[in-house]
Amino acid sequence: MRDGDALENNPAVTRSALEAIHGQVFGWALSRCFYDQAAAEDLMQQAYVELLSGNARFDNKSSLKTFVFSVVQNLARSRYRRLASRLRLVKTYEATSFEQPVEMNEPGRDSDQGKRNSAIWEHVQQLPPRQRDIVELVFCRELTVEAASAVMGVTSGTGRVHYDRAKKALREKIGELQ
Amino acid sequence: MNDQDLASAVNHSAPEVTAPAFDKVWANAEMSYLQSRRRYAWLASAAATAAAVVIVLNIGTPPSDNIKFVELAELMESTSWIAPSDSLLPEHQIDLYQDLPTLIESTEPAEGALL
Numbered sequence: 308m309r310d311g312d313a314l315e316n317n318p319a320v321t322r323s324a325l326e327a328i329h330g331q332v333f334g335w336a337l338s339r340c341f342y343d344q345a346a347a348e349d350l351m352q353q354a355y356v357e358l359l360s361g362n363a364r365f366d367n368k369s370s371l372k373t374f375v376f377s378v379v380q381n382l383a384r385s386r387y388r389r390l391a392s393r394l395r396l397v398k399t400y401e402a403t404s405f406e407q408p409v410e411m412n413e414p415g416r417d418s419d420q421g422k423r424n425s426a427i428w429e430h431v432q433q434l435p436p437r438q439r440d441i442v443e444l445v446f447c448r449e450l451t452v453e454a455a456s457a458v459m460g461v462t463s464g465t466g467r468v469h470y471d472r473a474k475k476a477l478r479e480k481i482g483e484l485q
Numbered sequence: 486m487n488d489q490d491l492a493s494a495v496n497h498s499a500p501e502v503t504a505p506a507f508d509k510v511w512a513n514a515e516m517s518y519l520q521s522r523r524r525y526a527w528l529a530s531a532a533a534t535a536a537a538v539v540i541v542l543n544i545g546t547p548p549s550d551n552i553k554f555v556e557l558a559e560l561m562e563s564t565s566w567i568a569p570s571d572s573l574l575p576e577h578q579i580d581l582y583q584d585l586p587t588l589i590e591s592t593e594p595a596e597g598a599l600l
Contacts (some may be wrong), residue, residue, distance in 0.1 A: 326507045333504035348505050355514030356521075427498035446495040478486050481494060 316361025339383035438473035
């Protein structure tokens, strides 16, 4: 028995449930695309196509949010793996880092609080990738450590280790700012 | 700094995200999905049509009358084998058959000992 707006090939997913988490999923997609808005929109669209076609089938083993975050993560990973292999030759000759985060120019970033926020976010971006991801998922996207670990494709134990190390590193760095 | 303060500090430092309208992204996704479905349907129907044409052509064509059967006699004449030693027979036939060497029985005693 399907809900009224449940997807044909994914009966456990409803359009309204996806709409409710759309903003948070987009934030995650944006982060996966180095804050490139167009690339993130494209990634979101691709994730929705996967859900519509039933290629990514939700079976209620986790929350829908965790599942959709995982779909975005996997799509981004496969997309950037292909892109990275194409860019490897270019990278050999260029010193610029492919994974360098894009500068965010937001209004209000020039104030003292804004500068402090920029500095904190820079510290977050400088964390090792897994620590950065788990911090973002737990602190900014409101997932539990277990759910964040599932999205990242690591065990809860490994996720917790990354989480604790990230917190320790950030406390030190933010302490230096004060 | 406790976990809650740290989470709050990091959360506030994160760049603000303005998500595109859900309806727009969803509509694009649906269109993309329908297009890919149509493409696959077209490919499948083209493959099915090609297969049907091949089958019809095969069924429609009568079998050829020029069927060749293998004749046993012809087959037997097409091959032969001779033993390598047969080349000796014309010259040494008598020697070969008449002067067969006699072998000493190995079980008979000779001067008290078995050979």
